[in-house]
Amino acid sequence: MALVLCACAEVPGRPPEPAPRAAGLDYPPTRTDGVEDLLHGVRVKDPYRWLEDESSAEVQAWMAAEDHLARAYLAGLPGRAALAARLRELLYVGSMTVPVKRGPLLFYERRRPDEEKARLVVREAAGRERVLLDPNLWSTDGSLALGEWSVSWDGRTVAYLVRPNAADEATLHVLDVPSGAVSAVDTIAGAKFAEPSFDAAGRGFYYAWYPPQARARVADQNALEEVRFHRLGADPVEDELVRGPTGDPESFQSARLSRDGHYLFLSVEHGWSRVDLFFRDARLGPQAPFRELAVGRDAVYQAFAYRDRLYVRTDEGAPRYRLFRVDPARPARAEWEELVPEGAGTAGTLEDAAVLGGALVLRTTERASSRLGLYDLDGRHLRDLALPSLGDTSLPSGEEDDPRAYFSFESFTSPRAVYAFHTAGGEPELLFRPEVPFDPDRYQVEQVHYPSRDGTPVSMFLVHARGLARDGRAPVLLYGYGGFNLSLLPSFRPDVLPWLERGGVFAVPNLRGGGEHGEAWHRAGMLLEKQNVFDDFIAAARWLVGAGVTRPGRIAIRGGSNGGLLVGAAMTERPELFAAVLCAVPLLDMLRYPLFGLGKAWIPEYGSPEVPAQFRALLAYSPYHRVVPGTRYPALLVLSSDHDDRVDPMHARKFVAAVQAATLGGPALLRIERQAGHGGADLRRARVEQEADAAAFAFAALGVEP
Secondary structure (H helix, E strand, C coil): CCCEECCCCCCCCCCCCCCCEEECCCCCCCCEEEEEEEEEEEEECCCCCHHHHHHHHHHHHHHHHHHHHHHHHHHCCCHHHHHHHHHHHHHHHCCCCCEEEEEECCEEECCCCCCCCCCCEECCCCCCHHHHEHHHCCCCCCCEEEEEECCCCCCEEEEEEEEEEEEECCCEEEECCCCCEEECCCEEEECCCCCCCCCCCCCCCEEEECCCCHHHHHHHHHHCCCEEECCCCCCCHCEEEECCCCCCEEEEEEECCCCCCCEEEEEEEEEECEEEEEEEEEEHHCCCEEEEEEECCCHHHHHHCCCEEEEECCCCCCCCEEEEEEEECCCCCCEEEEEECCHHHHCCCCEEEECCCCCCEEEEEEEEEEEEECCCCCCCCEEEEECCCCCEEECCECCCCEEEEEEEEEEEEEEEEEEEEEEECCCEEEEEECCCCCCHEEEEEEEEEECCCCEEEEEEEEECCCCCCCCCCCCEEEHHHCCCCCCCCCCCCCHHHHHCCCCEEEECCCCCCCCCCCCCHHHHHHHHHCHHHHHHHHHHHHHHHHHHCCHHHHEEEECCCCHHHHHHHHHHHHHHHEEEEEEECCCCCCCCCCHHHHHHHHHHHHHCCCCCHHHHHHHHHHHHHCCCCEECEEEEEEEEEEECCCCHHHHHHHHHHHHHHCCCCCCCCEECCCCCCCCCCCCCCHHHHHHHHHHHHHHHHCCCCC
């Protein structure tokens, strides 16, 4: 992508500027260059472009100096050791994931309180647990992480991903369940987003694959992504090509086979608002052509099959989604039969659907909280599953003709627990709940509504101790995301408990750009409407002040990834509103983001700098370009990862450099997590240390006794 339409002459690099000082800190010397681009008639300066080159020895030295400074400062903060001790109590607890049932076997991840990583186990018919994979033993430094895994329908084989440094990049391996042996033949590199889907007989699996040339060209790799079929025991280089590259770096593709092996679905995702859906009868062999189910429409489609009928969930003509049944012999859109209309039985959004125990199980969200409903195969409502409170639940897991299924549930004050239930009736049965040392009865959850800048009502959760006095003194941690149709539902955050225990308020607004209220809510916060997301977030802070909950000097904001963009934009648009900014693995240079990591895949969400109208919108809110010298910015802690291959850490480096040179406030620090990907390090001890640093930093900036 040629972002620079006209590159003006580069001014020779200036020597390092005198290190600014903030809060008694001497920042590492950081030079500026006179790089300037002419984009659509606008001159755009980029003085820290040299920090994009992570392979440079100069950049490596700068990173080491910044990280050393940050860690030294954070280690000396008051109460930091006590926070780490409390976080160890809260994070070193047992955990269990929702079981995957295959015949008499149950597969799930289990972590003991003293373990750094969860192990993949199988529970056999007699109830005995057997460890299949233990990533705690894979490397002495903990740098190898267990990624996604999939089990064959006969329960004999597990395909799983190993992720070095918890990055997205991965290698796929195959485990024989009866013997516990890992195959020496079935090893597939380039399995970043493989999503393996086994055939009915367990002979092999479909998967998405990046060839070596794609892995070498990260920014364009999606254009080269293929879908293949791997036969167990065969050399992967001979894998059958199911569908070749799309040629489009803005798309992803994947394949999934129905449980009975009859129908193979192929999805091509063009961003997060449009999906092309194809299918073919897999019984006719690999040469059978794919047929169009929904192609070229500005909508999302997801499909599964049961007893020779296709079920399609879509937002076509229904922003909160609806469910159709399709005869595969007559797949034309006019022949689809609507089973569950938009908003049927609820004012919420249909998030997921599956057939379990011969019934349709639907997961919906209403008022930004999950619900589970059971329907017959003709779409008639049977009953709702009783959930403990407002919270977040998973789509239940189970088998199509087995009435016993499993799901998880959590809320702001309830750790994630695992339940079993019968589709035929009865109440859910608790299988596992972690023992977290805190008293949930001390806290309450409110859901409030406030107007955004344009008058749009926005909902927000507030979590705090009972009897909170609205005297403007409470410290507030305001957390947001607002993008990619992702919903922020009530979830348990043990790292937030030290905040609540010190009289703080945890505030989570459901911003436009998210999926809490359907696709229309998402589209109201993407592309040229992205500013709505930042307006919603800033309006949340203003409401908290106006309602007497807090004051500007007592507000910390936090977000990661797209949420890092959110807090970066809020900080540069309204710096006086906030005292501290915790910005994790962020996007911050919105004019060059398509050139790095998975950036081009996000163009459907953010827009392209090559399109004039989209360029103007991006430049208007791009945090890196909004940094103004002589501004008193809030204290800034940017949390970066050294192996983030999704959002390139160049965003974090350039932004920190710009803020350090510009701010009259501070401090502005860059903390780099080692052996960590976009989601952080795959070790509990690393999370304890990072969260202790973040909490101590925010408490110091807000003047809260730690």
